[in-house]
Amino acid sequence: MxxxxxxxxxxxxxxxxxxxxxxxxxxxxxxxxxxxxxxxxxxxxxxxxxxxxxxxxxxxxxxxxxxxxxLSGAAIDKVSTSQLDGVQKQLQDSVWLGWGWEWQPSHTQQAYDILKRDTEEIYPPNWFLRLKGVKFDPRGMKGRQWVHGLGTEKDVIVPFTGFAGHTAIAATTGAIKTSLYKLLVYQFVRAGDTVIIIDPKGDKDLKAIGQDAATACGDPSRFISFHPAFPSQGVRFDGLKNWERESQVASRITQIISAGEEGNNFIDFCWQVITSIVACMKIIGRRPTIASILDHIRALDNSEKLCEDVLVQWLTPRVDNFSSQINEKIQSITSAQNAKGGRAKSTFAEKAEPRLLALIAFFKEYQGPKPAEIDSLIGNLESNREWFGKMIVALTPTLTKLSTGDLRGMLSPDYDDPTDLRPIYDMGKVIQEGKIFYMGTDALSDPAVASAIAAFAISDLAAEAGSLYNYTEPGQKRQKRVHLLIDEGSNAICAPLIEICNKGRGAGIHVYLAFQAFSDIVTKMGGDVNAAKRFMANMNNLIVGATQDTDTLDLISDKFGEVDVVSANRSQGSGQKTEDVGLEYSATKSISFSEKNRVMIPRSVLMSMPDLQYVAVVNRAKIFKGRIPILEFQN
Incomplete structure (x- = not known):
């Protein structure tokens, strides 16, 4: 030993x-x-x-x-974009994360040794610090300044490929997140990548970061924004523009529905309803939107009109003398209804217009192959309306949230309206043009609608990721990287985001999820801790600022792992006894050393990290202790 x-x-x-x-x-x-x-x-x-x-x-x-x-630490520095540009020229497709050093077991040993001591023992006298050029008193600074002094700092450089496994950012309010976003976004924009920022709070600072980065890189037009509280100041967003199969639209919408207590059978039924509506709209050349789908589900008249239009278009080339035959069928149905005293109000066959009933009769009598989507739409109309309403109970509220007030025109844009000059974007267009897309969802004012908006946008990005993955040949160079930054990430967690985290790497999409407390993610996952941990397992990289939440500290400690720490055990004793020769005294003193398994980075260190300082796990292996400057934009 x-x-x-x-x-x-x-x-x-x-x-x-x-x-x-x-x-x-x-x-x-x-x-x-x-x-x-x-x-x-x-x-x-x-x-x-x-x-x-x-x-x-x-x-x-x-x-x-x-x-x-x-050990006195380091003051907060400022760096201009021109200075960062000078560093970037030497990085060769890498990201600069400030200054720091790689954390080793020896630093863990030092940290535990220092934690045993009082503050006055740690830092030299102020006169000596001033003599050495230190212009601040570490005793009065926020956090444990000595942590960063455990190593000798140099530039922290991470290759872009290191972020391919997605990144979690854990920090309490005001610790590091905004300044870190500024540093990351500018470097992503400078590299020509697409940047998508989803901000549940609608933070003005975060929006300004996107604008300033675009301006500093010489192209202010790259920045576009969406915010429900300011409908006239941003772009319109069409999350249903790009699709190849009707089922893709249905899947995109049902992904953002929370099944809750209704169960998957209800979601499956909603998927079938949407698929039939979209397929019928496609037949007659109409563009499906959130608002139009909602109108056809919520109002029976709209569904009947859609069914009538699609049947006319489908039957006309297939039925000889269609006009005369349909008129005869209408007269026959009208005569039968009049014989019964007019149209009753109990069943669909009694309530519907004779023309629609005649068209449905022709469709059912047709002997050749028939589109299943039209048959499904007819089945929905003929079903009991009370039962039908219960089956789509999970769908209607979600679509309503995305179609309320100004959101109707913002998320279901009218391409033929010449009076609306706001540009229309979807995730495919955002990526194609390499935009910086800021989406504020206004969660403080309306959290339910904000979650639906975020899920709708992320579902469109997930669909675009599928297209990028499917239609890129092996060995073919992909488009520029796509960086998805989500502030207050627990507000935006949804099924599409989980899909992106699971499979988005192959499409060149990098996710950066910021959160304050792991418990918020658990709550979003319906209280399922294991599901929350499985989701976080997709984050190969972890950047940690000061944090206070105990669940978050447990998660971080597991990520960093454990090492052996040497501890010294001191013992001493004394005694006396009386013998024939007189009084005898004895004394013993011993020091022994032992090893104990401890977490790599003490929890108290993570709780008291100074502002703009972090500990990061990169590429699932290297652990860095670093600090970042405040980036100042220059045009």
Whole structure:
């Protein structure tokens, strides 16, 4: 077994005393050489040895004092975009994450040793700090400043490929997130990548980051925004524009429905209803939107009109003398209804217009192959309306949230309205044009609608990811990377986001999910802790600022792992006894060393991280302790 040693980091600087003693010895030797008759060779050897020992001890003393000064931490720096551009030229497709060092087990040992000591023992006197150029008092700063001083900092550089496994950002309010977004977004924009920011709070600072990054990179037009509270100031968003099969639209919408207590059977029925409506709209050349689908589900008249139009278009080329035959059938149905005293109000066959009933009769009598979607639409109309309403109970509220007030025109845009000059975008167009797309969802004012908007946008991105993945040939270079930044990530977690995190890497989509507390993610997952952990397992990278939540600390500790830490155990005792020879005294003192498995980074360190400082796991292996500057944009 190897010998265990514990080196005290806060002992007196004995090397300084030794250096002073050797300096005096050097002066004594010089005096001796001047006033004695010793040989020149002997004097030279003595001078050389004394000078060597003096320099060695001064060097060792300087190292100890530099370490003590380094423990005072670092002040918050500012960096301009022009300075960052100079660094970026040397990075070669990498991201600069400030300054820091790679955390090793030796740093863990030092951290646990320092945590045992009072603040006054850790930091040198203020006069000495000022002498060494430190312009702040670490004792009065926020957080434990000494943590960053455990290592010697250099540039922290992470390849873009390192972010392909998605990144979680955990930090309390005001710790690091906004400044980190600024640093990341500017570098992504400068690289020509697409940046999509989903901001549940509608933070003005986060929107300004996108605008400033576009301006600083020389193309302000790259920035576009969407916010339900400011409908006239942004773009319109069509999340249902790009699709190849009707089922894709249905899947996109049902993905954002929370099944709740209704169960998957209800969601499956909603999927079938949407598929039939979209397929019939496609037959007659109408563009499906959230609003139009809702109108056909909520109002029976709209569904009947859709059914009538699609049947006319489908039957006309297939039925000989269609006009005359349909008129005869209408007269026959009308006569039968009149014989019964007019149209009753109990069943669909009694309530519907004779023309629609005649068209349905022709469709059912047709002997050739018939579209299943039309048959399904007819089945929906003929079903009991009360039962039908219960089956789509999960669908109607979701579509209503996305079609209320100004949202109707913002999320279900009218391409033929010449008076509305707001541009229309979808995720495919955003990616194709390399935009910086900021979407505020206004969760503070209306959290239910905000969650639906975020899920709708993410579902469109998930569909676009599928297209990018399906239609990129092996070996073919993909388009520029797509970076999806989500602030307050627990508000935006939905089935499409989980799909992107599971499979988005192949489409070149990198997710950056920021959150304050792991418990918020658990709540979003319906209280299922295991489901929340499975979701977080998709995040290969983890950047942690100061955090206070105990569940989050547990998650982070598991991510960082454990190492062996050496601890010293001291014991001493004394005793006395009376013998024939008189009174005898005895005393014992011993020091033993042992190893104990401890978390790599102490929880108290994570809880008290200074502002703009972080600990990060990158590529599932390397752990960095770093700090970032405040980035100042320059046009």
């Amino acid at each position: 190897r010998e265990l040693k514990a080196d005290s980091l806060f002992r007196p600087v004995f090397e300084g005393r030794a250096a002073l003693a050797w300096s005096l010895a050097l002066l004594w030797i010089v005096g001796l050489a001047l006033f004695s008759n010793l040989s020149g060779t002997a004097m030279a050897m003595m001078l050389f040895f004394a000078m060597f020992m003096m320099v060695l001890r001064y060097y060792q003393a300087a190292q100890v004092w530099d370490y003590k000064v380094r």
